[in-house]
Amino acid sequence: MEKILHRGLTALFLFLYLNGITGQSCEGQCGQKLDTCSCHVTCISLENCCDNFKEFCVDTFPYSGSIFGGTDLVILNATFNQNSNITCRFNREIVTEGYVDPESRAHCISPLLYQTGWIPLEIANDGTTYNRQGSWLSVHPGKLDPRFKVTLVNSTQWQYYGTPNIGGTLRMTWNTSLVRAENVNLELWGYREEGEAYSESWTAEWKYLYSLVRGYPNNGTFSFVPTVADKPFLDWELGCVRVSPSANPDGKRDVHAVWSEDHALAWHLEEKFRENSAAWALDKCIQWDQLEKSLPSFLDETIDCPCTLAQARADTGRFHTDYGCDIEKGSVCTYHPGSVHCVRAIQASPKYAAGQQCCYDSTGAQVLTSDSIGGSTPDRGHDWGSPPYRNPPRIPGASHWVYDVLSFYYCCLWSDNCHYYFTHRPSSDCRTYTPPKAGAVFGDPHLITFDGTRYTFNGKGEYSLVVSEAKHFVVQGRTEQLTDPQSGVLVNATKLSAVAMREGESDVIEVRLDQLKDSLQVLRNQMPLSFTEQTWMDLKGVFVFSPVQHNVTVMFPSGVGVEVRRREGTMAATVLLPEEFRDTTQGLLGKMNDDPKDDLVSSSGNTVPDASNAEEVYTFGASWAILNESSLFTYDSNYLLDSYLFAPKHDPAFSPAFAIPENPDDPLMNEASKLCTGGGSELCRYDTLVARSLSVGNATRVSFNSHATIAEDLSAVVSCGWITPPSNGEKDGTTYLQGFTVKFTCNTGYVLQGPKERTCQSNGQWSGELTDCTAESGAGNTLGIVLGTVIGAIALATILTVIILHSRKHKRATQKQEEDEAF
Numbered sequence: 117m118e119k120i121l122h123r124g125l126t127a128l129f130l131f132l133y134l135n136g137i138t139g140q141s142c143e144g145q146c147g148q149k150l151d152t153c154s155c156h157v158t159c160i161s162l163e164n165c166c167d168n169f170k171e172f173c174v175d176t177f178p179y180s181g182s183i184f185g186g187t188d189l190v191i192l193n194a195t196f197n198q199n200s201n202i203t204c205r206f207n208r209e210i211v212t213e214g215y216v217d218p219e220s221r222a223h224c225i226s227p228l229l230y231q232t233g234w235i236p237l238e239i240a241n242d243g244t245t246y247n248r249q250g251s252w253l254s255v256h257p258g259k260l261d262p263r264f265k266v267t268l269v270n271s272t273q274w275q276y277y278g279t280p281n282i283g284g285t286l287r288m289t290w291n292t293s294l295v296r297a298e299n300v301n302l303e304l305w306g307y308r309e310e311g312e313a314y315s316e317s318w319t320a321e322w323k324y325l326y327s328l329v330r331g332y333p334n335n336g337t338f339s340f341v342p343t344v345a346d347k348p349f350l351d352w353e354l355g356c357v358r359v360s361p362s363a364n365p366d367g368k369r370d371v372h373a374v375w376s377e378d379h380a381l382a383w384h385l386e387e388k389f390r391e392n393s394a395a396w397a398l399d400k401c402i403q404w405d406q407l408e409k410s411l412p413s414f415l416d417e418t419i420d421c422p423c424t425l426a427q428a429r430a431d432t433g434r435f436h437t438d439y440g441c442d443i444e445k446g447s448v449c450t451y452h453p454g455s456v457h458c459v460r461a462i463q464a465s466p467k468y469a470a471g472q473q474c475c476y477d478s479t480g481a482q483v484l485t486s487d488s489i490g491g492s493t494p495d496r497g498h499d500w501g502s503p504p505y506r507n508p509p510r511i512p513g514a515s516h517w518v519y520d521v522l523s524f525y526y527c528c529l530w531s532d533n534c535h536y537y538f539t540h541r542p543s544s545d546c547r548t549y550t551p552p553k554a555g556a557v558f559g560d561p562h563l564i565t566f567d568g569t570r571y572t573f574n575g576k577g578e579y580s581l582v583v584s585e586a587k588h589f590v591v592q593g594r595t596e597q598l599t600d601p602q603s604g605v606l607v608n609a610t611k612l613s614a615v616a617m618r619e620g621e622s623d624v625i626e627v628r629l630d631q632l633k634d635s636l637q638v639l640r641n642q643m644p645l646s647f648t649e650q651t652w653m654d655l656k657g658v659f660v661f662s663p664v665q666h667n668v669t670v671m672f673p674s675g676v677g678v679e680v681r682r683r684e685g686t687m688a689a690t691v692l693l694p695e696e697f698r699d700t701t702q703g704l705l706g707k708m709n710d711d712p713k714d715d716l717v718s719s720s721g722n723t724v725p726d727a728s729n730a731e732e733v734y735t736f737g738a739s740w741a742i743l744n745e746s747s748l749f750t751y752d753s754n755y756l757l758d759s760y761l762f763a764p765k766h767d768p769a770f771s772p773a774f775a776i777p778e779n780p781d782d783p784l785m786n787e788a789s790k791l792c793t794g795g796g797s798e799l800c801r802y803d804t805l806v807a808r809s810l811s812v813g814n815a816t817r818v819s820f821n822s823h824a825t826i827a828e829d830l831s832a833v834v835s836c837g838w839i840t841p842p843s844n845g846e847k848d849g850t851t852y853l854q855g856f857t858v859k860f861t862c863n864t865g866y867v868l869q870g871p872k873e874r875t876c877q878s879n880g881q882w883s884g885e886l887t888d889c890t891a892e893s894g895a896g897n898t899l900g901i902v903l904g905t906v907i908g909a910i911a912l913a914t915i916l917t918v919i920i921l922h923s924r925k926h927k928r929a930t931q932k933q934e935e936d937e938a939f
Contacts (some may be wrong), residue, residue: 125469130857142166146173146249153287157643157669158752170194172248176224180253180649182260183512184322184356185228186373188296191239194248196939200241201889206252207235214239227370228322229254230503232512233602233654238908252408256512257377258439260653266290266357266376272450277342277383277392286383287339294374295334301613302328302338305367306352307378309508309518313411314468318508320515322356324367325349326830331362343861345384354517355381378517380525380929389666398529401537404523408540411496411833414470415542418494419461421474421482423546423833423853428459428474430829431552432669433677433692435459436661438473438499449475451524454490455483464502464672470511471498477880481851483545486838489534495520500654512606521770545852547837548703550695551830552675556580556704556823558688559816560609560772560803561595563825566693569715571727572802573737574610574773579704579765580719580740580751581615582691584698587674591617591691592748593704597770600808606774612687615680616748618670622657624748627668627680629687635665642750684815690826706739730774741766773806788813836876842868845889854878862889 139644142155142165149156150166155173159165170193181187183892202214204224205871214224230237232254238246257265268274269287276282288302304325311317326349328340344350360373389396422428428435441449441458449455454476461472475483475492496519501512520541550797552568575595575861582591594614596605614628622642630637638645640655647662653803659671666682675694680687693701694709701708706715716724716738718767723733742765751761779785787810794802799820804813821917834854842848844866849858859873870887878881 133775138286140166140174140527141271143247144172144249151264152743156863157611159751161752162754174202174248174250174815176237177472178248178649179251180255180377180645182257182264182711183229183232183254184257184358184373184375185226185370186358186375187226188372189222189224189226189252190217191222191248191250194222194495196219196241201243202668203240203243203246205240205246205355210370217751225252225370225372226252227323228824230320230507231513232256232501233503233505236503237551243665244358245716254652255650257375258353258499258513259651263291264294264374266359266374267377268357268376275380275382275525276529278385285341287337288357288376289337290374292336295361297334297363298374299331299362300359301330301362301364301366301842302332303358303360303386304328304349304355304381305358305375306349306355306381307352307514307518308352309511309515311508313508319322319418320506320508320511322514323352324369325352325355328357328364334359338936342383344387344390350386352379353385354378354514363564368742376515380517380522382525382530394531395416396421397526398533401523401531401533405536405540406528406803412468414465414496415544417465417467418472418544419463419465419468420549421472421492421544421546421559421836422459422551423482424550424829425457425476426829427478427549427551427833428457428476430826431677431692433552433671434462434675434694435474436462438475438673441475449490449833452483452490452752453792454488458492460499462500462508463673464498468496469498471495471500471516474544476830477850479851480508481853482543482546484838484844484850485541486543486544486840490530491538492543493520493538494544498576498662503654545835545837546833547835549835552677552692552694553708553831554690554692554826554830555582555708556688556819557704557818558683558823559611559686559799560598560806561593561612562799562803562820564706565712565715566691566701566708567706567710567712567715568574568827569706569712569727571716571733572730572799573704573733575734575737575741575766577738577764578611578742578760579737579766580702581689581704582693582701583703584697586698587695589676589705590616590675590746590748591678591689591705592742593689594749596759598807598812602808607806607808608771609803610770610772611807612689614685614749615678615689616750617670617672617678618748619647619674619774620657623655624708625658625660625670626750627670627687627746628687628750628850629682629685631685632683633665634681636662636668636687638662638668638852639750642752648864680821682816684809684811686815688810688815688819689820692830704737711895732776732867735770738766742860775803776802784808784810794821795824834878834880836875836880836882839874839882842870842887842889845887852876854880857871858882862888865892866890 140150141155145155153166154164155166155169157877174194175192176189196216200216202222204212206227210227212225213221213228216222235252235254237250237252239248239443240246267289296361305322307322309320311319356372356378357376360371364371413749438458438460441452441455443457447456455475456478458475472494473492477483483491495516497509497515499516502510523684528534546551556564557565564570576597578594581593593612595610596613598609598611600607616626618624626639628637651663653660657743661669668680670678675691679690697708699709716736718736724736751757788801788804800813803816836852839858842860845862847860854876857873862868866889869890871884874882874884
């Protein structure tokens with residue numbers, strides 16, 4: 117009996133040890149906070165993780181890869197038996213084969229997906245029990261670092277192959293470390309969409325077509341002279357090249373591999389294309405034209421373009437740089453000649469998931485397709501796809517290629533028939549574009565409301581910056597006390613240290629100062645996000661962009677943008693609200709309605725009439741302290757728990773400096789006077805002297821000027837819209853904004869009827885009347901005039917002769933009659 121009891125206790129002890137000495141396990145519980153330990157990521161800093169947290173709640177390296185799949189990812193902080201049967205399940209449905217390396221680490225191979233963003237990942241070591249949990253970031257091929265793709269050397273040659281004077285040998289290269297094999301197969305995969313458009317039968321398919329070569333040495337380069345593909349493969353016009361281990365059967369899915377970007381397969385099209393590519397392309401263009409006529413129009417629901425390049429770059433909540441035409445990367449605008457920068461609407465249109473593209477020239481004016489082949493064009497398929505992805509036309513990259521890019525090749529690049537294309541993809545001008553309003557928080561917090569009211573609220577706590585119940589949108593801000601950089605003593609000043617935000621049921625995004633790394637840290641639902649591999653992330657109901665550690669931009673479906681910048685150890689936040697938020701907001705950034713008088717309204721409804729009254733403003737600000745129940749913030753350290761979660765949301769014990777300390781003997785006075793000049797100088801001076809830091813004052817100066825620039829760039833602009841050139845004439849000028857003039861001239865042999873120039877007026881109308889060119893009565897018509905005159909004279913002479921002869925005959929007849937009567 118004792119032996120049985122002893123065995124039972126031993127087994128219980130072993131169970132407790134394997135599943136955490138507390139008796140609670142993270143197996144199947146990742147993200148949860150249990151009774152006696154935690155399986156939530158915050159447990160690491162709070163030091164209350166269950167013992168097997170890292171074993172079951174796993175991280176991977178790398179954490180991201182191409183949407184096409186094939187990436188080898190290692191499971192970190194977990195060990196496996198060499199005989200384990202590793203299988204990996206992505207998105208709870210796609211299973212791929214894994215393996216265990218000599219260091220007892222498990223590896224997974226990412227699958228071919230039809231969506232971007234974070235994908236749930238589960239790992240089983242017995243092929244059936246998926247008890248380890250993690251996540252995987254699927255990335256749009258155009259946003260993937262070129263180092264992780266097959267490079268098509270001279271991509272223009274690949275995509276124009278078979279057109280006049282384009283042929284020869286094609287070459288590709290790849291990083292050999294991305295394919296774990298001595299010999300590889302090079303395969304062509306094709307993409308197509310079939311079924312009734314905008315119905316449940318509309319499906320997307322990536323399919324293996326054929327191999328270019330098998331058993332080829334994995335030396336990182338391959339060259340070949342392409343031949344016309346066999347039926348039915350030559351009917352596939354869009355595809356990718358995949359390099360994978362030759363040990364796998366042809367076309368085996370979800371194996372370790374590296375892919376090229378998707379591209380037009382000109383190099384394998386039928387012989388008719390090579391014989392007369394322009395005629396072949398025209399036929400395809402006309403077929404596409406007929407298809408477009410049968411599909412519903414999406415143009416009315418796409419967002420209008422910003423009027424200027426400055427607006428397009430400043431409206432970061434609704435527009436983002438198009439990677440195919442980026443002024444920051446030399447303006448290599450292959451598909452938009454004459455443009456220096458393009459942006460894309462971040463969100464797809466609500467019903468048809470369409471996209472919008474807006475391009476601008478070196479003067480900052482929008483380029484329209486009515487004036488140039490390089491103009492802005494809308495898209496039936498948004499290039500970046502659209503949630504919930506997976507089905508046309510929402511497939512990232514590929515749907516856009518099928519409906520908007522291949523057709524551009526047909527009509528514009530492989531033949532000269534762009535009029536077909538631009539009939540269905542006309543540029544959107546900016547007559548209905550309304551720029552967003554910007555509100556800002558920076559320095560010891562200084563705030564500029566959406567309506568332009570400036571004030572300082574330097575409370576310590578957590579507050580509502582923006583609340584819009586109608587739009588289900590919230591931005592919260594956390595402030596903390598500043599420290600004298602010389603003495604390390606706390607001073608009577610605060611700074612913004614974190615912002616948290618959410619729209620509807622989106623992920624909660626928090627951006628906070630990371631003092632240890634001198635950077636900004638981004639959290640998604642309290643989990644830190646790393647931007648070491650990717651700068652753009654598609655999340656649930658929100659996008660996040662962080663190109664450098666000090667800059668973060670958050671974008672929501674409503675068009676709201678939140679820009680966070682780290683400057684000199686302080687944080688600045690700018691909130692951009694589209695016009696739809698008018699009269700719906702409250703909080704520290706005020707009510708957006710173009711009326712500054714009602715900006716400072718407390719949570720109880722009391723209005724502060726004078727923003728310069730520091731004590732009244734302080735009371736107003738304190739009223740917007742949040743509650744723990746509504747807090748979006750993460751409390752993952754003892755400092756945050758003690759200072760914010762278990763403390764008043766507005767610290768009543770903290771008393772800020774309401775006025776600038778004036779001490780003539782202060783050595784900072786003179787330095788502050790030199791630093792703080794121009795707009796916002798009083799804010800810079802205040803922060804320098806109160807925070808005892810020139811760097812803090814300088815950060816305030818930079819933030820103020822940055823906000824002023826954004827506000828100027830987002831100033832409303834009047835557009836009169838595109839104006840047509842006169843028939844049989846031309847126009848000079850392609851900027852259609854207030855104050856700009858367009859001039860008109862006529863072709864030889866025609867004269868101008870109407871004004872020679874027309875100016876865009878403040879009412880959005882062009883000055884003057886319609887201009888036209890009519891045929892002139894000049895030398896060109898002399899012969900006609902002469903001939904007409906001669907013929908007319910001859911006719912007149914003939915008539916007179918007839919009349920005279922008739923008259924004489926009549927006279928003779930009369931005389932004879934008189935003579936007869938006389939006899």
